[in-house]
Every structure is written in structure tokens, then in C-alpha cells.
Amino acid sequence: MENRGKPFDDQEEAILWRGSLAGDAQLFENLVDQTYDLLFQYGCKFCRDRDLVKDCIQDVFLEVWEKRQLLNANIPPRPYFLASLRRRLHRVVQYNRMSTFGDYDKIELDFESEFSVEQQFIQLESDQRLATELSYWLNELPKRQKEAVYLRFFHDLSRDEIAEIMDIHPQSVSNLLQTAFKWLKIHWKVGLMLCLRFWYQG
């Protein structure tokens, strides 16, 4: 559950990834176990059918295992998994829609995520109000901006990694994030400070 607070150990993950690609099933199992939550949470943002999400995650991992000789051992695995899962979900949902004569134009999957405030992290009542306000405005963001913000700040992925996952140009990622911050800035003056903070990270 806890994707935050306990950051992924990149070095350990790199070892698991290399070991998996070398054919070590035990390391592969650890890698699957370590990244499952992340993929599940991300997948559920696109699709309410949790069994379908699980099926797709399974397919992603089985494909990784089958193609392990062809994969690059020196890339971080998490963005790769996320990108594969996103593509696969799109493909499957697209299939389902086509086969039930759904409307062909709208095959773009929607990213649905609700941001909420965790009470236990807030001491002051005034902060509570601010946080609630911020989460409200985050929830009002357009879907693609929301997805970019979600990946950037809640999963700590880089601009290029997000570009790969969302299958868009890195510059488009910057644009999405900047538009999101501008929008937050207008609507939420306290956000200014945060925006500056994020700006220099992004």
C-alpha cells in the first residue's frame, strides 16, 4: 500500500532487474512482489475492473520473462513496467469497446484519480484546511495533467520516464506539468510556494 514513505531502493531494484533478466526466477519473484502494488494502483486509475488489471499485470510480467534476453538490463524497470501496463490496458479496453460496437472515436482511456488528505499527517487545523483545498484543486485538474502530476510527485518519476510511460514527447510532459502549476497558482495562492519548490525539481 505504502508507495510513499518507503522509497524504492533503486540499487536493490537494479540488482533484481539484472538478475531477472539473467533468468533467476527467485529474484524475478522479488521484483514482481516489490512492484505489484505500484502497478496495481496505477492500473486501477484507468479501469475499475480489478481482475482485468491483475490479468494485464500478469501479462506484463510474463512478457518480461519471455523477452528477458531482449530487454535492456541498464534501464530502471519501474517506468518500463508502467509503460507496458498502460499500453496493454489501452489495447484490451480498446478491443472490448470495438467488439461491443462501442464508439470508435473515444478509445482514449481516462485517468481517474482522487487525491485526498490523510488526517494523521496534519497537526494544525489551518493546515488541514489548506491541504483539503489543495487536494480539491488537484482533483479539478484535467485528466492528462493529473496523470503527469501523479507520476511526477507521487511516484517520483523523471520527465523522460513519464514521457515514455504516457507515450508523449518529454516537452509535452513539461507543458502538462507547467500548465497544471499555473492553474494551481491562479486558484490557490499558497500553492505558489509549492510550485516554486516543484519547479526546480522538475
Add this chain to the structure above:
Amino acid sequence: MASAKSLVLAIRPANTPLSATERAAAVQQIMARLPDTVDSGQPRRIVRQIHWQSWLRVAAAILLITGAGWWFIQRPNRIDYAELVAQLGQTRVEQTNDTQQPRTVLLSDGSTVTLQPGSRISYPVSFRGNQREVVLQGEAFFSIAKNPVKPFVVYANELVTKVLGTSFWVRARQQDEQVQVTVKTGRVAVFSQADPQLSAKLKAPALDGVVLDPNQRIVYTRATEKMEKGLIEQPLMTGQQEHELQAFNFDETPVAQVFETLEKAYEIDLVYDPTLFRDCPVSANLTDLPLYEKLDLICKAVQARYVVIEGRIIIEGKGCSVAP
């Protein structure tokens, strides 16, 4: 606005609940579906929720037919037993194991071949010429008499295995998707039948090609025509060192020395930085544990990790600082 950070920390995306047991079950299901590299079983089936409409079925049928035709044309060249025997000529004997037990065949040079059930081998009555050539279909364990001037060559499906004197397994069943060679002792060289320099490499006195050491194996996937070299799943100690079993009882032994002992006993390369691990003492009795469990324990003790890459074991860690 010092609390800005804590504000952001307090906001998080809503999570879909996933219990630990549910996740564990999902992970187990994935692991259960991994195609086993040893017993290449049935190709996996992917569960997809597709609601087929009739026009889609027709389209799929057409695709399937053209696809099958394409596959048939594109199919890589499969080489079977009969072809190989015909190529070699000479007067040959054939032994088939139709029983349920392994059966050992003695060759004229003193080598033995233990045929697994349902396997057969073709060999000349006496080995003449520069090579000892046999053809295998199925699975067998070879124990080859040493003769450096007359290499022993096993043809099995698309793989060619050349040895000077050693023991090894070949698994090349006709219907299997993979061909495997696993070495128990000594060294062997493996080539693909498709290798353009095959005949030259076979004649050369040295072992060219992909060379396998003990406890290494090669897996050739027939569909993709790819060879993959790796360690076997449960590396065994290579014979004569068994009397040294007590050597796995370590008492404040520097870990580098422990690694050396393992390298010798299993004849496996361990790659590590000797200077880093120079000062790490280990006390443990590792006798009777499989290799990987031994490594697990040692690595835990010195806070290192290991990865198996290309038949070698790479050990990574920060080494040991002076104890507090």
C-alpha cells in the same frame, strides 16, 4: 510556509485496496505461469476478456489461416535425427531405449551413454576418422573416454556438442521446443548446426564456440534459433571434492576465503572485489546446503547481494567496515 512540505506529504492519491494475501496470490499465480526453462511445457495461455462478435470471429479465422501459412513458410529449419544419420553415412548401429528405465550403451572407445526412456542413439561400430560422431534423439547422459586427438561429437537436433573427454547431459527430444546441453565435469563446446564455420570448428583441436564449464548449460530455443548460456538450477559439487565437505564449516574465516572454497567445490566463477571483502570474517556451518542457500547466508552475513549472470555469480556489496 514551513509546513508546505508536510501539506504535500499529507495529500496522496486514493488507493484501491489490495490486501497482502490478495497480492501474494497474484504474485504466486504469475510465478506459476512462468514457462519452466527445464521442462518447456505447454505454451502459456493469456486470459483476456474479449467478447467476440461474429464478424470479429470471421476476421480472426482469416488471420489465423494466413498466419498459419506464413508461419509454415517462415518456420526455421528443423533438423531431425534421420537427416543427421543420413548425412554422416558410414555403417552405423542404432540403439533405442523402449523401456521405462534408463539404459546404458557402451561404445567401442570405452565411453558410455545412458539413454533415457524413449531416446535413441546412432553410432559407428568402431570410430574411424578424426572424430567420434554420434547422433542422439531424446535425452542422454554421456560419459566420454578421454582422447584429445579424436574429439567426440554429439549431433542432436540443431545443436552440435564437441568434447575431448568429460561427462554431460544432452536433451533433444523431437517434439520439444528447446535443446539443452548440461555439463557435469570437464568442458564442452557447443555449436549450432547453422554455424557457417561448423566443419572447421569441429576439426580444430581446440574447443571453439560456446564453451561450457561444469554446472553450466546451454538452452537452444528452436523457434527463435537463440542460444542461452546459464547456470543449472541446483549446481552440484563436482565429484572428488566430496571428502572436503568439512571445509564448509567456517570459523571466523575471511569471506574471500569462503568464496574461494565455493569456487573450487562447484567449479563456478564468483566475481567479487577481494579488497572489499578482505576483512569480513564469517562463522557458519554450510555443509549440506545447496549452493544458492550457502550464498544467501554468506551474503546476508556480510551485507552483500549476488546476481547470476551468464553462468557466473556476481557478488556486490560495500564490504565490511571495522566493527563498532
